[in-house]
Amino acid sequence: MHEDNQARVTHSYDGTAMLQSLPDAVIYPGSTEEVSRIMKVLNQHRIPLVSRGSGTNLCGGTVPVQGGVVMVMHRMNRILEVDLDNLTATVQPGLNTKVFNEYVEELGLFYPPDPSSMAISTIGGNIAECSGGLRGLKYGTTKDYVLGLEAVLPSGEIIRTGGKLMKDVAGYDLTKLFIRSEGTLAVITEAILRLVPPPVHKKTMLAMYRDLASAARTVSSIIASRIIPATLEILDNPTIRVVDEFAGLGLPLDMEAILLIEQDGDPELVERDIESIHRICIGQKAAQVTVAANDEEAKRLLTARRSAFTALARLRPTTILEDATVPRSKIAEMVVEINRIAKRHNVTICTFGHAGDGNLHPTATTDARDKEEIIRVEEAFEEIFEATLALGGTITGEHGVGLLKSPYLEWKIGEAGVGIMKGIKEVFDPNGIMNPGKMFAKAARRRVVINRA
Amino acid sequence: MHEDNQARVTHSYDGTAMLQSLPDAVIYPGSTEEVSRIMKVLNQHRIPLVSRGSGTNLCGGTVPVQGGVVMVMHRMNRILEVDLDNLTATVQPGLNTKVFNEYVEELGLFYPPDPSSMAISTIGGNIAECSGGLRGLKYGTTKDYVLGLEAVLPSGEIIRTGGKLMKDVAGYDLTKLFIRSEGTLAVITEAILRLVPPPVHKKTMLAMYRDLASAARTVSSIIASRIIPATLEILDNPTIRVVDEFAGLGLPLDMEAILLIEQDGDPELVERDIESIHRICIGQKAAQVTVAANDEEAKRLLTARRSAFTALARLRPTTILEDATVPRSKIAEMVVEINRIAKRHNVTICTFGHAGDGNLHPTATTDARDKEEIIRVEEAFEEIFEATLALGGTITGEHGVGLLKSPYLEWKIGEAGVGIMKGIKEVFDPNGIMNPGKMFAKAARRRVVINRA
Numbered sequence: 001m002h003e004d005n006q007a008r009v010t011h012s013y014d015g016t017a018m019l020q021s022l023p024d025a026v027i028y029p030g031s032t033e034e035v036s037r038i039m040k041v042l043n044q045h046r047i048p049l050v051s052r053g054s055g056t057n058l059c060g061g062t063v064p065v066q067g068g069v070v071m072v073m074h075r076m077n078r079i080l081e082v083d084l085d086n087l088t089a090t091v092q093p094g095l096n097t098k099v100f101n102e103y104v105e106e107l108g109l110f111y112p113p114d115p116s117s118m119a120i121s122t123i124g125g126n127i128a129e130c131s132g133g134l135r136g137l138k139y140g141t142t143k144d145y146v147l148g149l150e151a152v153l154p155s156g157e158i159i160r161t162g163g164k165l166m167k168d169v170a171g172y173d174l175t176k177l178f179i180r181s182e183g184t185l186a187v188i189t190e191a192i193l194r195l196v197p198p199p200v201h202k203k204t205m206l207a208m209y210r211d212l213a214s215a216a217r218t219v220s221s222i223i224a225s226r227i228i229p230a231t232l233e234i235l236d237n238p239t240i241r242v243v244d245e246f247a248g249l250g251l252p253l254d255m256e257a258i259l260l261i262e263q264d265g266d267p268e269l270v271e272r273d274i275e276s277i278h279r280i281c282i283g284q285k286a287a288q289v290t291v292a293a294n295d296e297e298a299k300r301l302l303t304a305r306r307s308a309f310t311a312l313a314r315l316r317p318t319t320i321l322e323d324a325t326v327p328r329s330k331i332a333e334m335v336v337e338i339n340r341i342a343k344r345h346n347v348t349i350c351t352f353g354h355a356g357d358g359n360l361h362p363t364a365t366t367d368a369r370d371k372e373e374i375i376r377v378e379e380a381f382e383e384i385f386e387a388t389l390a391l392g393g394t395i396t397g398e399h400g401v402g403l404l405k406s407p408y409l410e411w412k413i414g415e416a417g418v419g420i421m422k423g424i425k426e427v428f429d430p431n432g433i434m435n436p437g438k439m440f441a442k443a444a445r446r447r448v449v450i451n452r453a
Numbered sequence: 454m455h456e457d458n459q460a461r462v463t464h465s466y467d468g469t470a471m472l473q474s475l476p477d478a479v480i481y482p483g484s485t486e487e488v489s490r491i492m493k494v495l496n497q498h499r500i501p502l503v504s505r506g507s508g509t510n511l512c513g514g515t516v517p518v519q520g521g522v523v524m525v526m527h528r529m530n531r532i533l534e535v536d537l538d539n540l541t542a543t544v545q546p547g548l549n550t551k552v553f554n555e556y557v558e559e560l561g562l563f564y565p566p567d568p569s570s571m572a573i574s575t576i577g578g579n580i581a582e583c584s585g586g587l588r589g590l591k592y593g594t595t596k597d598y599v600l601g602l603e604a605v606l607p608s609g610e611i612i613r614t615g616g617k618l619m620k621d622v623a624g625y626d627l628t629k630l631f632i633r634s635e636g637t638l639a640v641i642t643e644a645i646l647r648l649v650p651p652p653v654h655k656k657t658m659l660a661m662y663r664d665l666a667s668a669a670r671t672v673s674s675i676i677a678s679r680i681i682p683a684t685l686e687i688l689d690n691p692t693i694r695v696v697d698e699f700a701g702l703g704l705p706l707d708m709e710a711i712l713l714i715e716q717d718g719d720p721e722l723v724e725r726d727i728e729s730i731h732r733i734c735i736g737q738k739a740a741q742v743t744v745a746a747n748d749e750e751a752k753r754l755l756t757a758r759r760s761a762f763t764a765l766a767r768l769r770p771t772t773i774l775e776d777a778t779v780p781r782s783k784i785a786e787m788v789v790e791i792n793r794i795a796k797r798h799n800v801t802i803c804t805f806g807h808a809g810d811g812n813l814h815p816t817a818t819t820d821a822r823d824k825e826e827i828i829r830v831e832e833a834f835e836e837i838f839e840a841t842l843a844l845g846g847t848i849t850g851e852h853g854v855g856l857l858k859s860p861y862l863e864w865k866i867g868e869a870g871v872g873i874m875k876g877i878k879e880v881f882d883p884n885g886i887m888n889p890g891k892m893f894a895k896a897a898r899r900r901v902v903i904n905r906a
Binding site: 136161165168223328405424426428 | 537538541561562582583585589596606616618619621622623625632649650679681721779780809810811812845846847848852854862867874876879881
């Protein structure tokens with residue numbers, strides 16, 4: 001247990017801009033049994049607990065807003081087993097995502113979830129948030145790769161769900177309930193993950209568009225042609241400009257949108273899909289289509305997308321990366337709407353994201369010290385969430401609810417839905433010590449429907 | 454509302470042997486609003502409700518053991534929309550699974566879940582039980598294809614979860630919580646399902662083995678070679694004999710096990726995988742390997758597996774089809790254990806199932822009128838569940854808990870787990886009217902660990 005100032009300050013914030021709150025202490029458990037013993041004490045004394053990995057989340061999910069103890073899982077970072085017959089891995093929550101990805105790759109296997117934070121993030125954090133990534137379209141997200149969990153309840157009891165099992169319907173799906181529960185129900189102490197055979201071949205391409213609608217139509221056409229690419233990302237014009245300035249890629253700055261597309265799998269299949277996609281891009285009036293000739297060139301094309309956040313973060317002191325998801329057929333409408341809202345509120349919002357999933361990341365570059373501007377940014381995002389829902393979308397596709405989205409949860413799931421979720425939370429955590437203040441807001445935000453006419 | 458005897462008797466049982474209980478009335482709602490109005494009345498008067506589709510489940514999940522009302526969803530059987538841009542279908546729960554599969558196939562799309570009961574079962578029932586099927590290994594089960602749900606709570610409130618969204622992390626995963634909840638939480642009134650591009654090519658083969666261990670090693674070797682077949686089924690010797698007698702397939706009766714293997718996808722890939730699998734089968738001492746030359750022959754090979762239940766059902770008056778799942782590397786141990794247990798209790802148990810999933814269906818042919826034999830069958834199954842868990846498996850892979858497995862739920866998930874599940878049930882259904890008596894037994898069965906030495 002560390003009560004020194006340095007550890008407390010280090011764990012007073014996470015990847016989310018503008019949020020900070022000091023915990024009273026920081027603790028680093030080394031085993032499930034230690035977690036269990038700690039939980040019993042905290043629960044008995046009603047001490048708030050925030051369990052966390054590297055804190056890369058973008059929803060304020062691990063800021064200890066009510067003080068108490070921050071439990072950092074970094075010491076529990078072992079790969080306990082890779083089972084080659086069952087294609088599973090059993091790991092501890094503090095394991096770094098990229099370390100794990102590379103470890104299984106060495107064994108000729110593949111763990112697809114690839115959140116942008118994977119170089120820093122942990123598997124436990126990925127499970128708590130149900131992290132997505134660039135490969136979500138074809139491979140799904142973290143939820144699709146967790147077969148079983150060990151978790152410690154606030155009471156200190158240890159629960160084990162699922163197993164090395166492709167099928168298990170013994171009672172309610174507690175495994176899936178723990179995934180994306182954001183540390184509000186239990187502390188995850190072990191996970192059984194599903195591994196898959198890796199694709200043997202990959203091809204990468206960029207398609208550039210003079211208008212956004214054509215880019216969006218391309219996304220729909222690809223899916224409607226029964227092709228599911230491994231990656232299908234979009235960057236809008238403001239993002240293209242910023243990325244190009246940052247990475248010096250020589251991107252054409254007059255383009256309204258760029259699509260980054262990857263397909264993987266067997267060579268014949270990849271070649272055929274990339275050819276079909278190429279034809280679709282041209283048919284939808286792409287101004288320019290570039291297929292990477294080799295891995296080197298593919299990496300350069302990927303840089304455009306991978307560096308988006310970093311490039312945007314250089315522009316101004318504060319970067320707010322949001323997470324709006326719509327049905328993928330609504331991508332164009334959504335980007336147009338975001339740009340319209342940004343203009344109306346006189347704020348800079350660049351949009352990029354996982355077009356194939358309908359998962360966009362409108363990102364505001366602003367300055368936390370400018371209170372007046374921050375209010376305008378918040379108003380703009382509130383309208384963006386409203387527009388997302390109006391298009392059949394959700395308030396968060398992969399970042400989580402945490403603190404930031406809690407006032408909007410009811411917009412998505414309704415009063416009855418929030419009531420049920422609060423009830424579930426109380427079943428696990430009757431004393432309300434697990435990540436208090438997250439997911440459920442004191443009061444839901446009033447939803448103002450904006451007239452767009 | 455029907456209170457006549459015929460409707461009551463018709464809905465007093467389901468696909469499970471030896472269970473029957475008369476409801477007081479049977480009701481056929483026509484819309485979500487009707488379901489909502491009915492629920493309010495039932496909840497107010499504390500009247501038990503069993504919602505059901507065709508009742509093909511094998512766990513006694515829809516037997517109205519406490520009387521009350523049976524709500525049959527067959528009138529709500531429409532396909533409301535197929536969205537070709539988003540590759541989703543929105544359907545009502547009473548829709549027949551096979552009708553739906555064929556409908557989307559006509560549109561050039563694919564809905565993979567294929568429970569053996571699909572000719573009769575409904576989508577709502579599939580969701581309530583998280584139905585699997587022969588394609589589970591490669592394509593997953595029902596849970597992997599439900600993107601969103603509309604459900605009516607016991608209070609009559611209507612809740613909507615998820616959407617036409619590939620990603621959604623807005624609060625706890627209520628969609629997944631409703632899946633496999635067996636009608637104990639809410640009545641599902643609408644579902645948004647994910648469709649995928651269909652495989653363009655398929656190839657089927659049979660491999661026959663003089664010993665079981667070789668067949669099981671083949672299963673592990675295929676998976677360990679990074680090949681995930683679309684179907685990977687096993688039939689043991691007693692099943693082979695019965696099936697051959699029933700269908701006149703000319704199967705060699707001296708074989709200890711047959712594997713039925715299918716691969717689908719792009720032609721080159723299918724050919725290559727089938728060749729590799731062929732080599733693995735021979736390497737693992739298959740006595741005979743037959744690759745179907747055409748669709749006709751493939752269908753004949755599939756008949757061996759598809760007719761297993763029907764063939765077994767002809768043998769004796771009562772057929773009890775069970776559902777034990779283990780890590781797939783433990784298949785051989787499990788089949789050996791099942792045969793040993795059957796012999797010890799002097800009962801006939803044939804085993805077939807989804808070897809690639811580790812999901813076996815040990816099936817007892819018996820006679821419900823012979824009370825003494827039935828007790829021996831039950832004792833044998835109890836030992837089989839125990840053996841399943843000892844091998845890291847679960848009490849049910851795809852049939853559900855219902856009435857039959859409720860005494861064993863605690864064996865899998867522990868006392869704390871059952872406590873949490875009961876708590877969740879109470880959040881949704883404080884008056885305990887939703888499918889009462891299911892999933893949770895009055896008392897857990899005492900677990901006796903059998904000494905196998």
